[in-house]
Amino acid sequence: MSGSATLSREQLLPSWHGWSTMLSISVADRLAHRGDFFVGTLFRFLPIVTQIFLWTAVFSAAGSGLIAGYSRNDFVAYYLLTMMARSFSSMPGLAGGIARSVRDGSVKKYLVQPVDYVGFLMAARVAHKLVYFAIAAAPFSLMFFLCRDFFPPLPEATTIAAFLATLVMSFLLGFFLEATLGMLGFWVLEVSSLIFVYMLAQYLLSGHMFPLDMLDSIELTQAGFTLGDLVQLMPFQYTAYFPCAVWLGKIEGQELAYGLLVEAIWVVVAAAACRIAFLRGTRRYSAYGG
Amino acid sequence: MIRYLQIFGTFVAASLVRDMTFRLNFILECVTGLGWMAMNLAFYLLVFSYTPEIGAGSGWTKPPFFVFLGTGLIINAIVQAFFMPSAEEFAEMVRTGGLDTTLVKPVDAQFLLSMHRVKFSAFANGLVGVALVAWGVSKLDPAPTTAAWLLYPLLLACGVAILYGFIVMLAAATILMGRNQSLYDFWFYITNFSRYPAEIYTGPWGGPLRMVCTFVLPILLVVNVPAHTLALPIRTADVRLIIAAVVAAAVMLGLSRLTFQAAISKYRSASS
Amino acid sequence: MISSSSPSPVIDVHGLAKHYRVADKREGIASSIRGLFHRTSRTVEALRGVSLSVDPGEFVAILGPNGAGKTTFLKLLSGIITPTTGTAEVLGHVPWQRHDDFRRRFALVMGQKNQLWWDLPAAESFRLHQVIYRLDRRRFEQTRDELVELLEVGRLIHQPVRELSLGERMKLELIAALLHEPEVLLLDEPTIGLDVVAQHSIHTFLRKVQTERGTTVLLTTHYMKDVAALCRRVVVITHGRILYDGTLAEIIDRFTTHKIVTLDFEQPPSETTIASWGEACERDGPQVRLRIDRERIAETLPRILAGQSVLDVTVEDVPLEDVIADLFRTGRETHDHASDPRGEPA
Numbered sequence: 057m058s059g060s061a062t063l064s065r066e067q068l069l070p071s072w073h074g075w076s077t078m079l080s081i082s083v084a085d086r087l088a089h090r091g092d093f094f095v096g097t098l099f100r101f102l103p104i105v106t107q108i109f110l111w112t113a114v115f116s117a118a119g120s121g122l123i124a125g126y127s128r129n130d131f132v133a134y135y136l137l138t139m140m141a142r143s144f145s146s147m148p149g150l151a152g153g154i155a156r157s158v159r160d161g162s163v164k165k166y167l168v169q170p171v172d173y174v175g176f177l178m179a180a181r182v183a184h185k186l187v188y189f190a191i192a193a194a195p196f197s198l199m200f201f202l203c204r205d206f207f208p209p210l211p212e213a214t215t216i217a218a219f220l221a222t223l224v225m226s227f228l229l230g231f232f233l234e235a236t237l238g239m240l241g242f243w244v245l246e247v248s249s250l251i252f253v254y255m256l257a258q259y260l261l262s263g264h265m266f267p268l269d270m271l272d273s274i275e276l277t278q279a280g281f282t283l284g285d286l287v288q289l290m291p292f293q294y295t296a297y298f299p300c301a302v303w304l305g306k307i308e309g310q311e312l313a314y315g316l317l318v319e320a321i322w323v324v325v326a327a328a329a330c331r332i333a334f335l336r337g338t339r340r341y342s343a344y345g346g
Numbered sequence: 347m348i349r350y351l352q353i354f355g356t357f358v359a360a361s362l363v364r365d366m367t368f369r370l371n372f373i374l375e376c377v378t379g380l381g382w383m384a385m386n387l388a389f390y391l392l393v394f395s396y397t398p399e400i401g402a403g404s405g406w407t408k409p410p411f412f413v414f415l416g417t418g419l420i421i422n423a424i425v426q427a428f429f430m431p432s433a434e435e436f437a438e439m440v441r442t443g444g445l446d447t448t449l450v451k452p453v454d455a456q457f458l459l460s461m462h463r464v465k466f467s468a469f470a471n472g473l474v475g476v477a478l479v480a481w482g483v484s485k486l487d488p489a490p491t492t493a494a495w496l497l498y499p500l501l502l503a504c505g506v507a508i509l510y511g512f513i514v515m516l517a518a519a520t521i522l523m524g525r526n527q528s529l530y531d532f533w534f535y536i537t538n539f540s541r542y543p544a545e546i547y548t549g550p551w552g553g554p555l556r557m558v559c560t561f562v563l564p565i566l567l568v569v570n571v572p573a574h575t576l577a578l579p580i581r582t583a584d585v586r587l588i589i590a591a592v593v594a595a596a597v598m599l600g601l602s603r604l605t606f607q608a609a610i611s612k613y614r615s616a617s618s
Numbered sequence: 619m620i621s622s623s624s625p626s627p628v629i630d631v632h633g634l635a636k637h638y639r640v641a642d643k644r645e646g647i648a649s650s651i652r653g654l655f656h657r658t659s660r661t662v663e664a665l666r667g668v669s670l671s672v673d674p675g676e677f678v679a680i681l682g683p684n685g686a687g688k689t690t691f692l693k694l695l696s697g698i699i700t701p702t703t704g705t706a707e708v709l710g711h712v713p714w715q716r717h718d719d720f721r722r723r724f725a726l727v728m729g730q731k732n733q734l735w736w737d738l739p740a741a742e743s744f745r746l747h748q749v750i751y752r753l754d755r756r757r758f759e760q761t762r763d764e765l766v767e768l769l770e771v772g773r774l775i776h777q778p779v780r781e782l783s784l785g786e787r788m789k790l791e792l793i794a795a796l797l798h799e800p801e802v803l804l805l806d807e808p809t810i811g812l813d814v815v816a817q818h819s820i821h822t823f824l825r826k827v828q829t830e831r832g833t834t835v836l837l838t839t840h841y842m843k844d845v846a847a848l849c850r851r852v853v854v855i856t857h858g859r860i861l862y863d864g865t866l867a868e869i870i871d872r873f874t875t876h877k878i879v880t881l882d883f884e885q886p887p888s889e890t891t892i893a894s895w896g897e898a899c900e901r902d903g904p905q906v907r908l909r910i911d912r913e914r915i916a917e918t919l920p921r922i923l924a925g926q927s928v929l930d931v932t933v934e935d936v937p938l939e940d941v942i943a944d945l946f947r948t949g950r951e952t953h954d955h956a957s958d959p960r961g962e963p964a
Contacts, residue, residue: 099531099532099535102535103538106538106539109542109547109548110542112549113404113545113546114393116401116402117399117400117401118397119397123396252378259385260388265385265389266389270396271392273396274392274395349749349752353749353750356742356745356746360738360742360746367737442731443728444731444732446693446696447726447731447733449696449697449698449716450696450697450721450724451721451750452718452719452750611700613699615693615698615699
């Protein structure tokens with residue numbers, strides 16, 4: 057195993073054949089459970105419906121037409137966008153899977169083969185996401201079309217480009233954060249409790265439940281440092297809140313550029329943490345005879 | 347009847363022993379449940395910092411709304427403690443032939459299948475629910491009437507009965523269709539609507555939705571009616587809903603039993 | 619086979635049949651997509667008209683290969699499933715009506731399936747049993763202690779069931795089944811997966827219990843050992859039909875046409891010579907095993923002994939396993955050639 061902390065291109069992109077096989081198996085698997093798939097995808101949008109009603113009710117007595125700078129329509133658009141952002145950044149089973157393969161020893165085969173474990177996981181995730189998008193594109197498009205009135209007019213090309221950039225980065229960030237979490241399995245036996253805490257924090261602080269701007273009204277110190285400011289320092293916002301806020305035009309100009317930069321730095325930090333955790337972990341693992 | 351209580355008693359005792367044997371798991375489950383609940387609570391506290399009422403004129407200001415939340419927690423705790431654990435094991439039971447051994451015993455199959463497992467960790471959230479209701483009620487003005495207090499436990503029971511009916515019908519579907527993966531998902535989506543006050547469903551889409559979810563699929567009667575009865579003044583329109591809740595409970599219990607019996611009679615016992 | 623002069627059989631079955639519709643599952647993406655819109659199905663005939671009568675106190679083995687319909691038959695008799703056609707009466711009840719009076723008087727034990735609580739000691743499951751079957755406490759304890767002692771599992775009933783071996787679990791399952799002193803005991807492959815020792819102790823136990831309490835026992839199995847050890851009456855089921863109903867001795871008598879003769883020669887004879895005596899099944903140097911027609915043994919054997927120097931000779935029946943295997947195969951051939959409109963092999 058090389059001591060380098062960087063991922064080479066070759067390690068990130070395995071052969072086309074491998075991808076296409078994974079793809080076709082995933083598709084067949086989805087179609088085999090078609091009843092669940094039909095119903096499941098449609099039902100996934102049900103909570104949005106209740107959100108629309110809830111926020112309408114909240115606004116009806118709120119006094120002003122804006123809450124933390126968002127109108128009622130903005131809220132609905134926001135939730136739909138978080139669904140999209142989460143489809144990029146959520147990594148179901150990644151951390152748990154890594155921890156499990158450490159626990160039952162199946163990680164050994166990756167340490168022996170000339171295959172980069174992290175790269176392999178990344179490739180598998182990309183394949184997985186591609187399949188998911190291919191199949192979910194229809195229901196997603198339908199929902200967005202039906203709800204198009206909630207959205208503000210289409211943003212400028214630069215904003216859209218920035219939005220896409222944040223989506224790609226949120227995928228990477230989500231991946232490396234969860235992968236690092238899974239790597240803790242090299243040191244800790246029951247990672248599931250840690251995963252739970254992470255999920256909880258993510259759910260609350262990523263903007264999945266509500267736009268993080270709402271936290272700006274909660275002051276933590278005399279000097280005006282708000283809870284919103286605190287949450288801004290954490291990486292969670294980039295997995296849901298940030299892309300959505302960008303699309304809705306809540307973050308623009310210099311603030312946007314700055315945000316993109318910070319997000320990129322977080323991606324690098326998480327990737328590095330993941331790589332270091334992997335190297336240290338495997339060294340420790342082999343030292344203990346596995 | 348007494349025999350069934352005795353049998354249930356053995357189920358409770360056995361489940362307690364089981365939960366205490368896997369103590370760490372029990373604690374984790376309590377913590378997990380409390381964690382998600384706390385986040386939900388935090389969310390609503392945040393919302394109430396921006397608005398005094400959810401739904402202008404609905405009456406759901408902070409204290410009544412917390413009674414609503416607490417009621418929801420209590421009802422869900424009862425369902426999650428007494429019925430969901432058995433329901434979750436159900437598909438596995440059908441698959442491995444456990445249903446066969448149940449049908450051979452001189453006890454009602456529905457009773458055995460829906461109540462043999464009790465999960466005590468669910469009570470954690472239930473206790474929080476009680477606390478929330480207590481806090482909310484203490485801040486209510488005017489305080490609830492005696493009638494409201496008398497009706498509250500009855501309506502809680504009706505809410506539980508309606509949810510139980512849904513569970514049994516889903517179980518019957520499992521017997522017939524043999525697959526379960528979506529049981530838990532289904533459950534989440536069905537109960538999703540019941541987590542909010544019915545008053546938020548207004549407008550050209552909301553009105554009909556509210557009607558359907560009250561009188562056809564009575565989910566909106568589960569938490570809404572008991573919470574509304576306790577926390578807000580009872581008007582004539584509300585009496586109609588109270589009656590509807592009781593009727594719905596009876597109908598759900600009866601209908602689910604019929605569905606279950608039908609499913610059993612068509613049981614193929616495909617495992618071997 | 620205790621024919622008491624009680625007139626009515628305890629199990630009375632006429633023309634019992636069970637058909638299933640099974641949806642076809644396909645492989646591959648294209649078929650999966652097609653499966654979205656159109657599903658084909660076919661009919662599986664698990665039981666094709668079975669008639670049987672069992673008197674009180676009988677011990678009957680139901681023998682058949684996998685998929686023959688034995689388990690389906692037992693499930694019908696216990697009321698777990700309803701038949702497509704035919705009638706059955708057990709203890710005067712129609713099983714699939716599932717009356718409590720009926721369910722209190724019989725017991726079903728299925729091999730490799732658990733009725734006991736997994737995480738708790740068997741003693742707890744026994745207690746539940748007592749409540750469910752409304753057993754008088756003293757009598758229940760007496761029965762329980764007797765059975766536990768018989769099977770020598772006193773230590774085990776206080777251990778969580780999941781910690782026990784398959785054999786130990788099976789013994790406890792049997793005890794649980796007998797706690798309410800059922801008049802009819804239905805056993806579905808109870809010795810499957812068990813080691814020889816466990817099998818033996820269960821055989822002994824079942825024999826004892828059956829003779830002492832006069833329980834009517836129906837036991838399905840595909841092991842000859844179970845049959846040979848436990849009962850005289852054998853019902854052979856293949857492809858959903860009863861092929862034979864009688865004793866083991868009759869099976870051998872009826873279904874074998876030859877015997878096995880093993881000869882130890884001083885000088886191994888030639889192939890042609892052997893062929894003139896009968897069909898050779900095994901040849902190991904100077905030792906030869908032959909199948910010789912029963913009618914011809916009387917004339918062939920002296921001929922062999924006269925013409926050769928024989929050190930040892932043994933004449934045996936065809937092993938029961940082989941007879942039964944032949945029987946199963948016969949059943950299959952009959953089934954395959956039968957004019958079945960669907961024409962699909964099972």
